[in-house]
Amino acid sequence: MxxxxxxxxxxxxxxxxxxxxxxxxxxxxxxxxxxxxxxxxxxxxxxxxxxxxxxxxxxxxAGKVAPQAEPELIDDGSALLRVDAKGAFSPAAFAIGAPVLAQRAKDQGIAALAINSCTHFSALWPEVEALTGMGLAALAMCPSYSTVAPAGGTQPLLGTNPLAFGWPRPDHPPYVFDFATSVAARGEIELHRRAGKPIPEGWAIGPDGTPTTDPEDALAGAMLTFGGHKGSAISTMIELLAGAMIGDLTSPEALDYLGTTSLSPHHGELVIAFSPEKFAAGRGGDPFSRAELLFSAILGQGARLPSQRRxxxxxxxxxxxxxxxxxxxxxxxxxxxxx
Amino acid sequence: MxxxxxxxxxxxxxxxxxxxxxxxxxxxxxxxxxxxxxxxxxxxxxxxxxxxxxxxxxxxxAGKVAPQAEPELIDDGSALLRVDAKGAFSPAAFAIGAPVLAQRAKDQGIAALAINSCTHFSALWPEVEALTGMGLAALAMCPSYSTVAPAGGTQPLLGTNPLAFGWPRPDHPPYVFDFATSVAARGEIELHRRAGKPIPEGWAIGPDGTPTTDPEDALAGAMLTFGGHKGSAISTMIELLAGAMIGDLTSPEALDYLGTTSLSPHHGELVIAFSPEKFAAGRGGDPFSRAELLFSAILGQGARLPSQRRxxxxxxxxxxxxxxxxxxxxxxxxxxxxx
CATH class of the missing domain: 1.10.1530.10 (Malate/L-lactate/L-sulpholactate dehydrogenase, four-helix barrel)
Incomplete structure (x- = not known):
């Protein structure tokens, strides 16, 4: 020590x-x-x-990222912005797009940033937090690569597909969540394998498509989505919105492209920013102080807000x-x- | 028969x-x-x-809806539209807003419809389905009234807060999900009570805040969110975006306003529409046919798409x-x- x-x-x-x-x-x-x-x-x-x-x-x-690429902002003046990362790491693309996204959301009420052709390894909370710092609420999502079976399925298809959300809080760190739509992270299963411990029921299925608590089987099989068919539906939505819709790779396509889950995947990302001030305008009442009433009620009954430990x-x-x-x-x- | x-x-x-x-x-x-x-x-x-x-x-x-009210569209030309329902039933407000929302999403890539001051009793899938019929992807959400405890909490605070999503499919009914962010619907617990059957573990807590399988206790206590803290975080997000942000009632406020859970709640709703054609423009590949590859892969491993039974x-x-x-x-x- x-x-x-x-x-x-x-x-x-x-x-x-x-x-x-x-x-x-x-x-x-x-x-x-x-x-x-x-x-x-x-x-x-x-x-x-x-x-x-x-x-x-x-x-x-491995040559799977373009370390000198300069991400390019594509802006036609609409509520939809795009940054073509040209193979760069995603945080660089977000850095280019975020200030423009923030201003566009303030002008339009809502705006979206599609990041294309990026290499992605990071959590999404730094991005939604950055937007809360500009007074916006934000939702971010991206595919990853096929390691998760859809509810009722037997084979890996979906990614761990994270979903993150942020809401600005005056005088407090923002309300932020960022989680995988799989029950557990692949790394957690790997830790159980190394420790020689069984994984909890409901985390994964084996290569034969049946439930398993054996981490080796789980890694050779598929993880499961959180919340059963509801989490599976949300994960599928992420493939659609942040894959097919933005003209970028879905999780099965990202795995095909890379050929391994051991390098950072190449795909896109979708970030949606909301201006609570513009949404609430003319309705009376400050959206931020009204949100604090909800947070107080959550904390007041002994529950925690996400990210408090962080x-x-x-x-x-x-x-x-x-x-x-x-x-x-x-x-x-x-x-x-x-x- | x-x-x-x-x-x-x-x-x-x-x-x-x-x-x-x-x-x-x-x-x-x-x-x-x-x-x-x-x-x-x-x-x-x-x-x-x-x-x-x-x-x-x-x-x-009960005088809790304004049956003759004419919902009013408020449109400043931005990506954010509002319909003030003036106390009308929400489907009437959506009917006024939907065509304008669809056109705005096609022009701007993304657009939002805030429905305010409506009486809400219906599922959200008719709305996201209507938008898929216009070639758009759509996300809809609304609070309800406090019947669900936040993860780690002991008292009802959140609503059953439904989340719905739709994606257009050529030659098929759309990909649509619409579910409560509570594990079960209140009506399902009521059916168990009438049948004298215990409810499954994980559905609810009793008035003392501890887990229960007794439907009476559950109805007097609080329901739980699907997927533990992840579902709770999503439900909280819905209170923020479709309550505080749009300047309308959150679930605890809606319950205070109405004083009962036996009438349809009065609150707002948020609908977000996306133009996949505009999002995918310039990226090569048709987003709709690429999405079909994903659906085929889901169905091909014996899993179902949501809403198939419907x-x-x-x-x-x-x-x-x-x-x-x-x-x-x-x-x-x-x-x-x-x-």
Missing amino acids: TDTTTLSVEELTQIVTRIFSQNGLSALQAEAVAAVIVAGERDACKSHGIYRIEGCLQTVR FSARETSLRSGIRLSAAEMAMLNEFLAAA | TDTTTLSVEELTQIVTRIFSQNGLSALQAEAVAAVIVAGERDACKSHGIYRIEGCLQTVR FSARETSLRSGIRLSAAEMAMLNEFLAAA
């Missing part, structure tokens, strides 16, 4: 940005990717923290820095030296 | 429209309400069929008419005579 290093968010950001710059990422991509990875580490989301650096670099080395870890990190183990520091130094 | 009457969709529509006209609804409201009720009966959705007439009439008699009942009704029992015909005749 004494063998740890404490870095400020800024210090860690500089290190991670340097790693990506030295590995061939453009300044925009290096900064945008480093920002989401450090945000994960800062919020004690270890699975989206510096652990992700290696996967990103592998994807670069926000409290963030507070600690911002106050006291991010503590990394000796192994983590060694990993960072190795990435710096290897480049 | 011999004592049944078979009516065509048109014949039943005429009867139900007449019932509502004779009970004081404007022509627009009577037609719009009759259309969704007959659609439910036609699709063998008995819980949203002619069974609903009585509840609508009770709400009229569409097959519809086919039968359109071909052979809607068969009503003697008791159902007597109910219709009584409503006609009583007016």
